[in-house]
Amino acid sequence: MACFSVLFCLLFSLFFIIAQSKPAILLNTSPYLSPTTILNYQKMVQNFKVFIYKPNKPFNYTTQAESLFYATLQNSHFVTHNAEEANLFFVPFSPDLSLRSLARFIGNLRTDLPYWNRALGADHFFLSCDGLGHDSNRNVVELKKNSVQISCFPAAGGYFIPHKDLTLPPIVYNPHALPENRTVRFLGYVRHKAVTSPSLIDELVNYREFCVETEPSDETTFAERLSSSKFCLFEYGNDVSWIGEALRFGCVPVMIADRPVNDLPFVDVLRWQELAVFLRSERVLGELKHVLHNTWRDRGERMKRSGAAASKHFVWNEKPEPLDSFNTVMYQLWLRRHTVRYARAE
Incomplete structure (x- = not known):
C-alpha cells in the first residue's frame, strides 16, 4: 500500500510538471515576444x-x-x-x-x-x-x-x-503562391548581387549544398528555390528585400553581418532569435555549414513554423488588413506612446 502511495505521488507530480510546462512549450512556437501581443x-x-x-x-x-x-x-x-x-x-x-x-x-x-x-x-x-x-x-x-x-x-x-x-519592412505586394509539394534540396539559398570585395557567400558557389544565383529566372523559380531550401542567407547591408518571402516559405533567414543587427523590422514584436540565425561575417565555410546543420537538427522545424506565422506582418496591402505591415508598424508606434517627459529647457 505504501509503495502504491509513493507511485501515485510520483505520477501526480510528473503530471503536474507536464501540465505546468505545456504553456511554455506552446509559447516557444509563437513568433511573438509577448503572449499579450x-x-x-x-x-x-x-x-x-x-x-x-x-x-x-x-x-x-x-x-x-x-x-x-x-x-x-x-x-x-x-x-x-x-x-x-x-x-x-x-x-x-x-x-x-x-x-x-x-x-x-x-x-x-x-x-x-x-x-x-x-x-x-x-x-x-x-x-x-x-x-x-x-x-x-x-x-x-x-x-x-x-x-x-x-x-x-x-x-x-x-x-x-x-x-x-x-x-x-521591404515591400511585398503580391506574395508568391506556396508550392503544394515541398522537397528540400539545399542547405542554403542565396540571391546574391555581385560585389567587388570577396565575401563568405562567394565561397558557396562551388558547393552543391548551396544554391547561389544573382537573380532567379522567374517568380516560379524563385518560389521553388525558397521552398526547397532550409536556410536563406542574407549579407546584411545588401539585398534583404525578400526576407519576408523567406519567412513565408519556411526558409529560415541567416543574417551575416560584421556587427549586431538591431534594426530588424518589428523588433519589438517578433522573437527574432527564434526566427533567424545570426552569424558574424568572418565565419569560415566549414563553421557555417556546421552551425546550419546543428541549428536545423535542434530547432529548424520550429523556426520554420514560427517564420511562416510571422510572415503575415511583412505583407503590404493597398488597403490595410489586420496585422499587415502598416498596422504592425503602427502597433510599434503604439508601444512607444508612453513617452518620457523631458524637463523643459530654459
Whole structure:
C-alpha cells in the first residue's frame, strides 16, 4: 500500500510538471515576444490616435515603402484632427529638405503650437528612409534624439538609434503562391548581387549544398528555390528585400553581418532569435555549414513554423488588413506612446 502511495505521488507530480510546462512549450512556437501581443494589438486598433502636422508645401517621398506608409496613414482611422486627443504626432517633411529648413520647420512647430514643448518632441515621429543626419541646431537635435525615426531596412549606419527608432519592412505586394509539394534540396539559398570585395557567400558557389544565383529566372523559380531550401542567407547591408518571402516559405533567414543587427523590422514584436540565425561575417565555410546543420537538427522545424506565422506582418496591402505591415508598424508606434517627459529647457 505504501509503495502504491509513493507511485501515485510520483505520477501526480510528473503530471503536474507536464501540465505546468505545456504553456511554455506552446509559447516557444509563437513568433511573438509577448503572449499579450494580439490582445494589445486590438487595444491599439481601438484607441490609437495620431495628429499629422501640415507640411510647409506638398512633397513626395522617394521610396515605395515611405510613400505607401504615408498615404495609408493619411487615410487611416488612426488620424485625428483634434490634437488634444492624439497619442503621437507625425512630422511630415520632404526627404530633400535641408537641415536648415528642417530646423526652421520644427522651430515654427515649437512656437506656434504647444505640443512639441510638452515632451521636446518625444511623442513625435517622422519618416526618413536614409536616416536623419547630425546637426548642431537645437531643433534638429531634439528631433533626432527624442522623436521616433522610421527608416527603411536596413537602416543607414550611424543614423539609427536602437530601442527608439523603427524600420519599415521591404515591400511585398503580391506574395508568391506556396508550392503544394515541398522537397528540400539545399542547405542554403542565396540571391546574391555581385560585389567587388570577396565575401563568405562567394565561397558557396562551388558547393552543391548551396544554391547561389544573382537573380532567379522567374517568380516560379524563385518560389521553388525558397521552398526547397532550409536556410536563406542574407549579407546584411545588401539585398534583404525578400526576407519576408523567406519567412513565408519556411526558409529560415541567416543574417551575416560584421556587427549586431538591431534594426530588424518589428523588433519589438517578433522573437527574432527564434526566427533567424545570426552569424558574424568572418565565419569560415566549414563553421557555417556546421552551425546550419546543428541549428536545423535542434530547432529548424520550429523556426520554420514560427517564420511562416510571422510572415503575415511583412505583407503590404493597398488597403490595410489586420496585422499587415502598416498596422504592425503602427502597433510599434503604439508601444512607444508612453513617452518620457523631458524637463523643459530654459
